[in-house]
Amino acid sequence: MQPGERYLVQAGLDGLHGCDVLVAGAGISGRAVIGPLHDLGARVTVADTDAAALAACAELGAATVPIDDVVADPARVAGFALVVVSPGFRPDAPLVTLASGAGVPVWGDVEFSWRVDRARLYGPPRQWLVVTGTNGKTTTTSMLQSILETAGIGSAACGNIGLPVMDALRAESPRADVLAVELSSFQLHWAPSVRPAAGVVLNIAEDHLDWHGGMPGYVDAKAHALDGDVAVVGLDDAAAASLADRPRDGRTVGFRLGAPAAGELGVADGVLVDRAFTENAAAAPLLPAVEVSPPGPAGVCDALAAAALARSAGIPADVVGAGLRAHRVGPHRAQLVCETAGVRFVDDSKATNPHAARSSIVAQESVVWLAGGLLKGARVDELIAEVADRLAGAVLIGRDAPAIADALARHAPEVPVVHVRSGDDAGMGVHNPDSTRLDLVGAGADEVMAEAVRVAAAMAAPGDTVLLAPAAASLDMFDSYGHRGRSFAAAARGVAAEQITSGEFGSRR
Template identity: 50%
Template sequence: MDAQDVSRVVVAGLGVSGTAAARGLALGGERVVVVEQSDRPLPDDLADLGVEKAAGLPDKVELVVTSPGWRPDHPLLLEAAAAGIEVIGEVELAWRLRHEGAAPWLALTGTNGKTTAVRMLTSILEKAGERPLAVGNVGTPIIEAVLDPGDTTVLAVELSSFQLHWSSSVAPAAAAILNVAPDHIDWHGSFEEYAAAKARIFANAGVVVHNADDPWSARLAEPYDSVGFTLQVPRPGELGVVEDLLVDRAFCDDPRTSAVELATLADVKPFAPHNVANALAAAALARSFGVPAEAVREGLAAFTPDPHRIAHVATVKGVSYVDDSKATNPHAAGASLAAYGSIVWVAGGQLKGADVEELVARSAKRLRGAVLLGADRARIAEALARHAPDVPVVEVAGEDTGVMDRVVTEAARLASPGDTVLLAPAGASLDMFANYGARGDAFARAVRTLEER
């Protein structure tokens, strides 16, 4: 048969997941064509496997595997759909390529807290004697873990709404939704579509885990016989908090009359209400997998948070400086603001279509001042003027590397001993920084410069 008559699989995008998908498909004998929007060259190892590169959709395509960064309304994806060509993502592809007896998936999603919760879960599983691997939207590309599992016994899978949008048959052993709040509206087109993408994680799950304190997580779990987690005293079938203890009334001998102690609040690091919820979600997934209670405590106690997540930078003249640059949307910023009582708020960036009115109204009583930067700082300033008119606000213009120094200087001027200067931007960082990590690093450097004065 002429090679031109062989059907192709198109991989849209040469990012981390796209490159991994192209490699896995080529190793499996598929004829792979990569469509890339930039001038990024084809990696040598893909070229050696016979992978081709094209500017648009070629002829004789049987499947399109899209990268998470490509929006559903991209012309190539619309063209494929119109032609009756199936479009899936790397996560769905990985599920279809699993070998018999493959490691089960414990999956979670949410607007915020995904990476923290999945790393907590991994730590708990390790203490239980498993050989887990964190994959998906964190750590190793999931297709690499599936095609070359090594001695992995269970996958802790973090899934974004982008990845879930293109997934239909993924069936984790257990799945959790941490929370759902407006985010990525520009990608999904509406909040309802965003929530519907999150809900896909429950469709084929063996055990469904929801946040009983989060209206949308609970709503999306309604069609299922699910396990809840809550920061309140748990009912039968839930995990929750009793005084200073994390307890399980779902995966125990008699949930009606007894509970199993899992850990203490002191075992959760860094301590904040939303982080306790992350710990309970991780515990629920682990307990559904048969992990003993003592491994939950040991895993949480051993867990080391990733950088830029409510990380204490320094205390200068009685004022604490905290880096939560990972709070890239209003929901995350709200959780961070709720953890402190007297705050000079450093905020701004790209709001991605999200509304900050509720966030500002809910947090106004905690604010002693605000310093705003970035592309959408004016929208936050307007909300502050409406809901916190007595709070002093400083807007710092500019996109140069010295902006954060000026921001921290202004925040220090507004703060008094006992206050917390909190970087919880509520927006993405790409208007000024390479990523949220670079933004947090700039904040920390500016604080240390302040400390040395």
Template identity: 50%
Template structure:
């Protein structure tokens, strides 16, 4: 079944075929920022990295942030030692003389500083756009991916596959090393995770291959509409690049060009990677897709095993194969992959009930994927829905729900959807937000569960109404489950 893989592509010149910009600057060897007056919006990890790199390139850098706490002042002192001007406590005012703004992903386009820059005709880059323009001649090609869910898992799978093939590869973008630093470090290839925020502020990216994993309503409060959100996702597809779409999701499939490759959980057609019985199979990156295929891995090589995670593995494999990685490296990379915490993580089995932490399911699409992997679930849900609708989610999983325990600010909206689409499912409302709330949530869920069920934390919302992060939420759940397990052991 296995056929020889295509020859690895030669690393192209990073700005091949592009002309100088309207200001007459050449992009050969990286855009020059010497003497430019650049404002960096945001003192986060990406903002600090951008400020350091720009200052090193001779730019006059001012970094602004509304925060003025002790941690911010300490970070400011480090940057000021490099010649960066730091303005804390005011993230709204655009400094006079600014000719470029570099914004961090979380800043909405309508915040005063960015709105003022746009009104004045000042260029606005995201840090990903900045990184692309900083690349030296002969820089590493990018294998880029985006999607509503699965981005970090997929990009880490991709990185492991590339490393297994012997490449110096690193995960960057919305994960791992700041991308403005990674582009200058001499890697063979970059596995780039891109959020819709980052793509919104990008205009000249030209990855070697790009994928859209899935597109479902999320961050509508930031983008203004689902159509605008999807349009920003689509910016990852650029002329001349290999495009990879999800054949099983109409929105993803519709964003790609006519000649896009695809991944599918079904038997693959020519031009697709997919699943045949218990095998991951390539019919896209072989010499004759009409008559031959390459075996890439087994379903058992995908961890954790769930349908949406198999899709992540197929997307990672497609991008790696577009770069010329052989089939055996796909298998080795998937076997080497270690899932990040809070992604369908089995915490414990107590009295015949499995407790699973998928706190990373911060939107309805992710929660639906997690619930689809359960036969019967006591669902712990709630948080900040960010403008997303939950009716389709509840309708799709109603027959899998034993019960639901609801938490967080938007729990009433989930309760209303359950009343409409799953009226027979018992619902417990937990309004508590104190540090002991998760213990009460887990106790209530345990009382509703029966042996063979899964108590699943897949909130469908962000965590910031109750916790500092989805990780803190997942940790609180896992700690509560362990205490429940200890109590069960003591009773036995």
């Protein structure tokens, strides 16, 4: 047996040559695995409901088929040697159930990428540094990538952040020797073999519970990020901290906003410090907390997590500090859009659940909160009870606005509330009798957002922040959270321009 063949056997890929493999999902992750499967000698079929996406896969040399046709033919499913699923496929999806029942292995694209990497199909294996959590994944991954770039290490930020892991593996110039891999709970569920050099669980709050069948399944999926050599957990988050007690072969490191104990990273005298990767647990300074972007507790926690992963990879403390200092927040993640007449407009459209919205709100002193969308079964009562004293007003949009209005009525009855509706949202009446409802009959999402921002601006006074932190997903009204954020930013700039022209702004002066 040749060395290359031995690696293929170890990675479980040796049996794919000359066999049929089904790729379920013709999106970006599905397209990324077609080339490597061909390199392994497999015959590839892609299944999806999107004809245009299937056409793109056909151009890459794959056979294509509507997914309903595959599901309607159990014998055909049983004939595949492997099914590679895109992350969104639930464990109880009909195709997955058929494949599992027929004894066909089902891997996610990240699982397949891990095995390809271990098989050295595209050179020596990479060092994987994995980031997960309910909130802060993308910011932490971006911070980690900034540190790696500052250190001069060939690297790539990939996974849930946008670039498929497989595309990062196949890139030849520059070669990525270290991967900053953001992974969602879906991706981790479908990647049980991944054993990263280091992985972090930032925090855990209710999210995607319908997909995982409840909180235990969600937590277990997140915990897979800690199956490698170094496990990093957020100690200020009870659910994440509890994972530190799970048995594992590797080392466990924690991070906290307070002063760190030995084996932890934290904040001492306003400076981020490392006491986990130093001799005799001495405190190695990283950078002052006020220099972290984005500012606030959530940003500092993300910076500590990124620092822990980087330090586990041997990057010096001063380089970690320089990399964090160079980082700037990405779009729709607590991004300052504009400021006028002492009022700031901040786009945190990425805050798609109550836990993320909390982090965004507590980073501000006084907030006119723009919220609403699809809550995905999450509750907002605890969030509103905690942040009520920071709310100068609330403007609600989207399908689940009534649930947020009800919670505001219970826990923040003094806060003025306005519900801006498209007029097409049947059954969406606000239940809070003290709230105001504006109906824009036939209006589109951008028009609703523009009116919501105008209303929020009218509520604001100098020193306030008009904050888009929806606590909900966007797909009831918008194409994506990015579309929602861009719509907010355009409306905010329009309101700012109107203020400059008229000199009028804010009803709470």
